[in-house]
Amino acid sequence: MQKENYGKKIFVMTHASDMDGIGSAALIRMRLNVPIENIFFLNYTVPKLEYASQQILKHAKEGITLFITDTGINSSHIMQYKKLFLELKRHGGKIFWIDHHHWEEDAIKEVASMCDIAIVGENKNMCAAEITAKILGFNDAFVNELLKITHTFDFHVMNLKDKRMKRIGDIYDACFTYYGHMPTEMYTSKLRRLVGVISSKKLYDSKWVEDADRFDRINKKRIKKLLDDLYFPGKNIVLGFATFVRTNDVSDAMMKKTGRDIAVYISTENGTGHMRSVKANTIPIAMRFGGGGHPHATGFQVNLKEYNNFKSKEDKEKFAKELGSAEGS
Template sequence: MFFRRRSAKPDIPKIQADIALRTAKIVHLTHNDFDAVGADAVHRIRFKNEGVYTIFSSVGKFPLYLDILSQVAGNGDTLSISDLSYRRGIEQHLRKLKQKGWRIEWRDHHRWHEDEIGLVKSIVDLLHIDTGRCACGICASDMTPDDIITQEIGLVVCDYDLWKHQDPRSGVLGLVLQRHENREHVRDMLMLGVFDDKKIRSEYEDIMREMNRVMERTKRASSMLGKKYRTIVTPMYGYPSETAAYLRKQLNSDIEVLVSQSGKFSIRSVPPISHKIAREFGGGGHPNAAGGFFNFTFKDKVLLRFLKRNRWFDKIANYADTIQK
């Protein structure tokens, strides 16, 4: 095999059947990282009697899941969206959901344009955008303002997601959740107010060993590009946030772009322009951390695999140089 297999596609008929036959009154559609897991713990504490059906989604699959949901009767139940930002054309799915009888609440902390906020707010029942907090923190404040456990969950998650790194628990959990198979265990522990246990510690130690190897491999494959900014572009082998921080420290870069074999990329930057760069390439995010998509051809994949770079490396570095802070 030349390339890694792509992540499995959603089993659409099964998901539709599960949602159609749901007993839960809340469907929680969220991202797939630490912020999302924390938000899901908050949802399950708040709606323990109503029940929660959770869908963890990548940014790219977000519209697909909305389309799946829009084909199932809502019956007055709530679709709660968290930690996922506006995508162009998403309003058509929202309108279909409303027609199907869903109540829609959306909580996010990414950067939205004013016209996007106005458009979505005219359709959904609740829209809460707060770039000063993580999505989990927004959910905890909105849903369970007096619950001690959820407030602590929000603080720990925001410490990691907003890059404060003042609480050592957040770094451990954020890293452990780089492996998606750990999501349910961490979420269930958070619901109990537990932030560390034997399984979490074991996973963390194993990941640290693997991550050190990944960082060195990424550094060897990296290209330093750009004129206005020192922009590192490199293949992604895992742990994008931690690897970007490592590259910045080692190579004194301004911008780090880690590119996966599928064309997805993760970007981190010292100047607050990551979200602007990502939007040019079909993505979005925060001023200092974002993600997007390159439309790879087969040739692009071959070049990335064997030469560790392709035409998109220069494209994104050159575009970054045109951005004003």
């Protein structure tokens, strides 16, 4: 497609939590000169979608083009997308959705059908950045390297001996975790900066590394504190509480310290529960708390009010008891 056909005023909503989303937005910004303040980030939660929609709708009257990249759709968010799209279309807006995740039938029928272009549904070979690069006709050394990185992390096909790739992955991962817990406006400006760095053809910059290092220090300190206050529900579970930390790091540390097979960490700031195991299938336990996931990596939501935000030892023990009985059942 000719550059002009994408429209004059372009906005992007992209997936916030990994390089595929950031890379996709950067490619669109590079090719179509999208101002950084026109880029917004989604994480499958309603508040982020609402924030982005509200900001973008301020410009609806100008007849804008909206790109949505690297994000699928929850059936429960269909109404919100439809509302946004109807308003954009009413003013002659265009919508392009580029994704590679699984889409439910109803989402395809109701939402993809409203888009001018929708390349959506599961794609096992290409990540969103690769599809975006193909559509926009990129073929240069920097973009090819970027795509190698987004593909590697998105499809979990990393060569563990590749030290450079591992270092890049750690830097990215630390910042996405760090920023993911910031208030929406700060989160948006931090992520926009990353899009800016990538679109200036750098894989990262010194500020990016600084933030990653800062998060690593916070992460380590909090894990250390968590390890001093562990709970042992059931036969095989170790449980700890912390303000957000990196789940894989904290789980490994808890298992290593105690020799138990199932590590559960509760984020006391938002009540999310994160469970990891080496051997056990944790899905039945997660389901008892209304959660789910993969056998060795599950999540669930705890009602913080019910436990007074886990401020006291008694409240932590109360939850430990329930977790123990869930394991036993």
